[in-house]
Amino acid sequence: xxxxxxxxxxxxxxxxxxxxFLTTMFLIEIGTAQWLVSIVxxxxxxxxxxxxxxxxxxxxxxAPPEEWEKFWSADPRPGSNDLMALIKRRVxxxxxxxxxxxxxxxxxxxxxxxxxxxxxxx
Amino acid sequence: xxxxxxxxxxxxxHLDLFGRAHRIYVEEAGQGTPLLCLHTAGSDGRQYRGxxxxxxxxxxxxxxxxxxxxxxxxSPPSGWHxxxxxxxxxxxxxxxxxxxxxxxxxxxxxxxxxxxGRIALHLALEHPERFRAIIGLQAGAHVDPYYDLNFLxxxxxxxxxxxxxxxxxxxxxxxxxxxxxxxxxxxxxxxxGVFKGDLYFYKIDGDIRDRVGRIDTRRCPLFLLxxxxxxxxxxxxxxxxxxSIPGAEVTIMKGLGHFPMSEDPQTFIEHLMPVLxxxxxxYAPR
Numbered sequence: 001x002x003x004x005x006x007x008x009x010x011x012x013x014x015x016x017x018x019x020x021f022l023t024t025m026f027l028i029e030i031g032t033a034q035w036l037v038s039i040v041x042x043x044x045x046x047x048x049x050x051x052x053x054x055x056x057x058x059x060x061x062x063a064p065p066e067e068w069e070k071f072w073s074a075d076p077r078p079g080s081n082d083l084m085a086l087i088k089r090r091v092x093x094x095x096x097x098x099x100x101x102x103x104x105x106x107x108x109x110x111x112x113x114x115x116x117x118x119x120x121x122x
Numbered sequence: 123x124x125x126x127x128x129x130x131x132x133x134x135x136h137l138d139l140f141g142r143a144h145r146i147y148v149e150e151a152g153q154g155t156p157l158l159c160l161h162t163a164g165s166d167g168r169q170y171r172g173x174x175x176x177x178x179x180x181x182x183x184x185x186x187x188x189x190x191x192x193x194x195x196x197s198p199p200s201g202w203h204x205x206x207x208x209x210x211x212x213x214x215x216x217x218x219x220x221x222x223x224x225x226x227x228x229x230x231x232x233x234x235x236x237x238x239g240r241i242a243l244h245l246a247l248e249h250p251e252r253f254r255a256i257i258g259l260q261a262g263a264h265v266d267p268y269y270d271l272n273f274l275x276x277x278x279x280x281x282x283x284x285x286x287x288x289x290x291x292x293x294x295x296x297x298x299x300x301x302x303x304x305x306x307x308x309x310x311x312x313x314x315g316v317f318k319g320d321l322y323f324y325k326i327d328g329d330i331r332d333r334v335g336r337i338d339t340r341r342c343p344l345f346l347l348x349x350x351x352x353x354x355x356x357x358x359x360x361x362x363x364x365x366s367i368p369g370a371e372v373t374i375m376k377g378l379g380h381f382p383m384s385e386d387p388q389t390f391i392e393h394l395m396p397v398l399x400x401x402x403x404x405y406a407p408r
Contacts, residue, residue: 075295078351082291085353088268102273103280105287 152180160238164317166194172387250342339369349378
């Protein structure tokens with residue numbers, strides 16, 4: 001499912017335009033499963049699934065499977081509707097060099113929300 | 123091609139606050155019971171445009187909103203360029219009462235959202251005699267910081283972009299696109315460090331947990347309205363405040379978020395109308 005990020009992000013011209021100064025690698029963790037997402041100038045060039053031996057990343061977003069599942073539902077309930085809501089409830093851990101994450105927060109929020117079922121409210 | 127004008131009128135007021143000269147932008151519309159509106163942290167009085175343009179409200183209310191110093195079209199005081207802006211409870215209270223006096227508002231209804239909702243609780247506790255009724259939107263007694271506030275004001279993160287991105291999820295999911303992005307635009311326009319400086323009051327200085335239970339609603343009625351999708355001040359936190367204050371009336375607004383008057387004015391007004399009718403029917407000026 002995480003692999004779909006590449007096509008869904010890259011096909012959104014408005015999103016990739018806003019991300020054009022962003023080049024980074026970040027880690028998504030769903031329970032114990034990990035993915036490395038590589039972004040070059042706003043376009044996702046690869047999504048690689050772990051496990052990894054020596055992963056390098058600028059920042060990581062880690063949450064249990066049930067929390068990501070609620071976040072990626074079609075009509076998320078209050079508290080599960082936004083990355084910052086998950087962080088507020090202390091179920092999503094953001095760590096590493098968060099300057100990249102915060103400087104491009106709208107990009108990352110809108111990218112990850114694209115994994116909700118098609119037609120879901122943003 | 124025909125232009126239309128809104129009934130809102132804006133003026134710049136010159137007033138000394140905390141011993142310093144200030145230039146403050148004040149907007150108003152309507153006639154009748156004064157309804158003084160307080161905007162959220164990092165935004166400005168435009169959040170109340172929906173109320174000021176609603177004939178059902180302005181037919182019998184004089185709706186007034188000022189931009190706090192440093193916000194919107196109000197200026198920071200001279201000398202600001204060498205200072206760090208930090209809002210305190212004492213300054214916020216003084217500002218509201220002094221502006222009320224300057225505008226000769228006699229026992230207005232005061233309605234504030236978020237930081238405005240928090241200061242509404244302070245006003246209910248410390249100055250109930252000055253108000254006909256107090257309405258707190260998204261009002262909680264305290265919020266723990268849940269992100270590093272330094273990201274709001276540093277040269278390698280755009281302050282406007284990050285402020286809007288942080289609060290974007292606080293808007294309810296069904297808010298009309300136009301109003302959602304108008305609300306976020308106001309955040310994108312905030313001056314450097316201003317949202318952060320407001321949050322000093324919201325997250326540190328304005329903590330009223332140990333005193334909120336002493337609010338006496340017999341001295342001034344208190345109404346609390348909170349949106350369901352607000353994770354900054356959750357409905358549970360508003361309900362907890364209401365439970366600790368005998369006589370406080372609470373409404374949880376389904377589908378709405380942290381900026382009800384701005385993100386979805388129409389739906390918000392449906393919740394607000396019964397409250398205003400109750401205030402105007404039951405509580406004449408004392």
